[in-house]
Amino acid sequence: MNKIKEVCAVIIETIGSIIGKMGRAFVNFFKHFAQGDKITKLSYVVMGAGCFLRGQKAKGFIYLGIQVCYILFMILSGGYYLSMLPTLGTNQQGEVWNEELQIYQVIKGDNSMLLLLFGVSVVLVTFGIFILYLMSVNTAYKNEVAVKNGEKLLSFKEEWNMLFNEKYHITVLALPVVLTFLFNVLPLIFTICIAFTNYDKMHQPPGNLFTWVGFENFTQVLYQNPLWATTFMRLLTWTLIWAFFATFLNYIFGMLLAMLINKKGIYLKKMWRTIFVITIAVPQFVSLLLMSKLLNDQGSLNNLLISLGWIEDYIPFLTKGNIAKITVIVINCWVGIPYSMLITSGILMNIPQDLYEASKIDGAGPIRQFFSITLPYMLHVTTPYLITQFMGNINNFNVIYLLTAGDPKSLNLYQAGETDLLVTWLYKLTVNEQNYALAATIGIIIFLLLSFISLVTYNNSNAVKGESDFQ
Amino acid sequence: MKKLLSILLVLLMACSMMVGCSKEPTVVNLKVWGAQEDQEMLAGMIEEFKAANADKEWNIELGVVGEPDAAKKYLEDPEAAADVFAFANDQLRDLVNAGGLYKVTRNTENFSDIYAPGTIDAASIDGTLYAYPMTADNGYFMYYNSDFFTADDVKDFDTMLDKAAAAGKKVFMDVSNGWYIASFFLGNGGTLSIGADGKQVCDFNNDKGVEAGEAIKAITAHAGFVTGDDSILIAGIQDGSIVAGVSGTWNAESISKAWGAAYAATKLPEYTTASGKVQMGSFAGYKLVGVNSQTKAPVEAMDLAAWLTNEANQVVRFEKRALGPANVNAANSDAVKANVALAALAQQSAYAVSQKDVLGSYWTPAEAFGVAMEGKDYSKSVQEQLNDMVAQIQQ
Numbered sequence: 001m002n003k004i005k006e007v008c009a010v011i012i013e014t015i016g017s018i019i020g021k022m023g024r025a026f027v028n029f030f031k032h033f034a035q036g037d038k039i040t041k042l043s044y045v046v047m048g049a050g051c052f053l054r055g056q057k058a059k060g061f062i063y064l065g066i067q068v069c070y071i072l073f074m075i076l077s078g079g080y081y082l083s084m085l086p087t088l089g090t091n092q093q094g095e096v097w098n099e100e101l102q103i104y105q106v107i108k109g110d111n112s113m114l115l116l117l118f119g120v121s122v123v124l125v126t127f128g129i130f131i132l133y134l135m136s137v138n139t140a141y142k143n144e145v146a147v148k149n150g151e152k153l154l155s156f157k158e159e160w161n162m163l164f165n166e167k168y169h170i171t172v173l174a175l176p177v178v179l180t181f182l183f184n185v186l187p188l189i190f191t192i193c194i195a196f197t198n199y200d201k202m203h204q205p206p207g208n209l210f211t212w213v214g215f216e217n218f219t220q221v222l223y224q225n226p227l228w229a230t231t232f233m234r235l236l237t238w239t240l241i242w243a244f245f246a247t248f249l250n251y252i253f254g255m256l257l258a259m260l261i262n263k264k265g266i267y268l269k270k271m272w273r274t275i276f277v278i279t280i281a282v283p284q285f286v287s288l289l290l291m292s293k294l295l296n297d298q299g300s301l302n303n304l305l306i307s308l309g310w311i312e313d314y315i316p317f318l319t320k321g322n323i324a325k326i327t328v329i330v331i332n333c334w335v336g337i338p339y340s341m342l343i344t345s346g347i348l349m350n351i352p353q354d355l356y357e358a359s360k361i362d363g364a365g366p367i368r369q370f371f372s373i374t375l376p377y378m379l380h381v382t383t384p385y386l387i388t389q390f391m392g393n394i395n396n397f398n399v400i401y402l403l404t405a406g407d408p409k410s411l412n413l414y415q416a417g418e419t420d421l422l423v424t425w426l427y428k429l430t431v432n433e434q435n436y437a438l439a440a441t442i443g444i445i446i447f448l449l450l451s452f453i454s455l456v457t458y459n460n461s462n463a464v465k466g467e468s469d470f471q
Numbered sequence: 472m473k474k475l476l477s478i479l480l481v482l483l484m485a486c487s488m489m490v491g492c493s494k495e496p497t498v499v500n501l502k503v504w505g506a507q508e509d510q511e512m513l514a515g516m517i518e519e520f521k522a523a524n525a526d527k528e529w530n531i532e533l534g535v536v537g538e539p540d541a542a543k544k545y546l547e548d549p550e551a552a553a554d555v556f557a558f559a560n561d562q563l564r565d566l567v568n569a570g571g572l573y574k575v576t577r578n579t580e581n582f583s584d585i586y587a588p589g590t591i592d593a594a595s596i597d598g599t600l601y602a603y604p605m606t607a608d609n610g611y612f613m614y615y616n617s618d619f620f621t622a623d624d625v626k627d628f629d630t631m632l633d634k635a636a637a638a639g640k641k642v643f644m645d646v647s648n649g650w651y652i653a654s655f656f657l658g659n660g661g662t663l664s665i666g667a668d669g670k671q672v673c674d675f676n677n678d679k680g681v682e683a684g685e686a687i688k689a690i691t692a693h694a695g696f697v698t699g700d701d702s703i704l705i706a707g708i709q710d711g712s713i714v715a716g717v718s719g720t721w722n723a724e725s726i727s728k729a730w731g732a733a734y735a736a737t738k739l740p741e742y743t744t745a746s747g748k749v750q751m752g753s754f755a756g757y758k759l760v761g762v763n764s765q766t767k768a769p770v771e772a773m774d775l776a777a778w779l780t781n782e783a784n785q786v787v788r789f790e791k792r793a794l795g796p797a798n799v800n801a802a803n804s805d806a807v808k809a810n811v812a813l814a815a816l817a818q819q820s821a822y823a824v825s826q827k828d829v830l831g832s833y834w835t836p837a838e839a840f841g842v843a844m845e846g847k848d849y850s851k852s853v854q855e856q857l858n859d860m861v862a863q864i865q866q
Contacts, residue, residue, distance in 0.1 A: 164745010409839035
C-alpha cells in the first residue's frame, strides 16, 4: 500500500510542477503586458508586431501570416465546426419529392461523427495557434528588453541558421511532433470524446444525430445496466487471469527450456534451439488457425482419439467455457515459449558462473541455486519485459480472436463469449453492434487500468530501484 | 504596409480559388459493391449498362464487399461507401434506420407483376420500397442421400435420426447458429418483430418456444445428430459419415458432386414436440440492391441498380452462379425448376419467414443458446435458458 502511495506522490508532484510552470507563464503573460511598451502591447493583438516593428521583418510577418490564416480559417470553416461542437449537429437528414426526377431527393443533414472529428481538430489547431501566440508575445517582450539593453536583435538569417546549430532539436523534432498530434493525439481525443456520447446503433449517422450524454456510459457499464456490468466484470476477471497465466507460464517454461538446453552434458544445443525457433518462422495466425481447426469438436485430434478408442465422445476443447479457457492458455504457451526461451537463454549465459561455483561450495543444490541466484537475477533483468508482456497479453487480440473468436458464446454475457477479452469484446461491440460509445468507454477503462498497473509495478521493480545492484 | 497588403491579397486569392474550384460534372462517377465471386459477372453487366446508356459518360468503379458485410462496411463511412451495393435483406432495417438508403421510386412500374408480394415486402419497410430485389435463394432446406433415405423418411426428423444412428451415420444441422436454430421456434409459431422503440421483440420463451427448445435439446443429444459449420458438413458428406444435412444453395455443387446420382434435396422435416408433430420453419433471405442516400447521382445510381437486377441479369446470375432469381419470370423457367436445390428451397418457402424483422441483437444470444444445447449444458432448464436468451435479444 505504501508503494502505491509513493507512486501517487510522484505523479502528484509531477503534475504539481507542470501546474506551477503554467501558473508562472500565466502571471508573466499579464505582467509583461503591464510592463511592456506600446509595441509589446500591440503584439498582444497583432501577432508578430513585436518582431517586424523592431526590424525582425521576416519573423514578424510569418507570425502575422499565421494569425491571418487562422482568422480566415475560423471564418471560412473552423468557426462553424467549433460552434457545432456543443450540440454535435441539429439538422437531421431529410428528403423532398422531386417530381422531375421521380425520386425522394435526400437533403443531407449534419453528420455528428464528422462534426465531432472536425470540431476536435479545430480545438487542436486553436491550441497550437495559442502556443504560437504565447511564443510571439514572449518574443515581443524579450525583444523589448534586448533593445532597451542595447543588444542587437537576431536577423532572420541568423535565427534560420540557429535551427541547424543550437536549435537543431527543434528542426528534427518538428515533423514527428506534428505527426504524433495528427495520427495519435487527435484520434485519441476523438475516441475519448465518443465515450461521452450516445453514438450507438440507434444514433447512426448519416440518418441520425448523436449527442453528448456525460458519464452515462460509464455508470451503465459499471453498475446501472446489470447485464453490461456482469459482462464487464466477468470479462475483466478473465482478462486478468489470462494475462497472468499467459505471461508467467510462458516466462517460466521458456526459462526452464532455456536452462535445460544450456545445461552441461546436453548435446546438439544449437540444433535444439533452432528447432524451437523454427516455430517462430511460421506466422502466428497460421498456426493459430490450424490449431482451432485441429481442436474442433469434429476436428482431427478428437477424431484421432475416438478412433484410437481412448475417448468415447469428443472433448469440447473450444466449445465449453472452462475447457476453452484452459486450451487457450496452453496454446498460447506453445506459441510464446520459443520467444521467451530465446530472450532468457541470452541472459542465462550472462549470469556469472562464479556465483554458482561459490554456492556449490556452500552446499547449495540445484533448486536452491535456481531460487537464490537464477530467479533473482532473471527477474532483475526482465521485469520491464514481464510488464510489457503482461500489458500486451491484456490486449492480446490475435491469439484469442484467431483461436476461438471469443467463443463459446454464453447467455450470461452481453454479445460476448466465454474466452472474450475486454479488447475482443470491444471489437465485437463496434463491428457487430455498432455500439461505439460503449466500446470507447471500455477502451478508456482498459487504458486507466493498464496505466495504473504498469506505473505501480514498473516503479517498484528492482530494475528501476536497484539499478546498480549487479554492476 | 505594401508587403502586408500583398500577402493578404495572395491569401485571399488562394482561398477564393479553393472555394471556386468545384467544376461542373461531365462524367457520372459511381461505385458498386459486389461479392468477390461475382466481380467478373458484375463487370460484364456494367459494361452492358454503359453500352445501353451511351448518352452519358460513365466512370463506374467496382469494389469487393460481399452481401453479408455490406451494412457493416457501409456504416463505417457512408460517404465513402458505394453508391450502389448489394446486401442481404436482414440488414435492411439497420440501413434504413441509419438513413442510409434512397427510397426506390424509379423503374418500379411493373414490380407487382414480376415479383411475388413476399419479395417486395422483404425489400420494404412500412410499405416503402428501399431496394431492388436481386436473388431469393438465401434460405436453407434438407439435403439427403437418396440411397440411404427414402422420400418418406425425410419427412420426419426423428425417423431420419433413428435410421442414421442405427447405421452409425449422422444427420447434420448447425444448431449453434441463430439462422438455423430459429427454424424450430418459427415452425412452432414463434415470432420475431420490432417493438415501438425500435428494439427486437421475441417470444421464443413462451410455452410453444419451450416445446421447441426441448425438442432441440432432444435432437442435439441424439446419437444420429452432428452439428458444426459448413466445413464439417462437406467433409462428412465426402467421407460418407453424414447422410443428410440442413444447408443452403451455396453447398449444392460440392454436395451433388459427392453424392452423384443419390443427390437429393427437399423441404425441412417435421420434428416432435410434447403436443405433436411440427413442420420446421425457416428464414427466407433475399439479396437486394440498394442506393446509398449519400450518393451524388441518385437517378443514375437507381438506374444502374435496376439494371443489375433486371430479368435478363437475374437469368445471368442463375446461369453463371446458380443464384435463385427473385424475378417471377426468371424463377419460373424450366432450367430453374430443374435445379434440385432451388426446387427444395421453393418447397420450403411455404414455411419460411422473411428475415427483415431480425435485428443484429438476435444472433449472438441465439447462438449462445445453440452452444449450450450442443455442449449439453443443462445446468439451467430450457425455460430459464430461453428466458436469458430472450432478455438478451430484447436488450
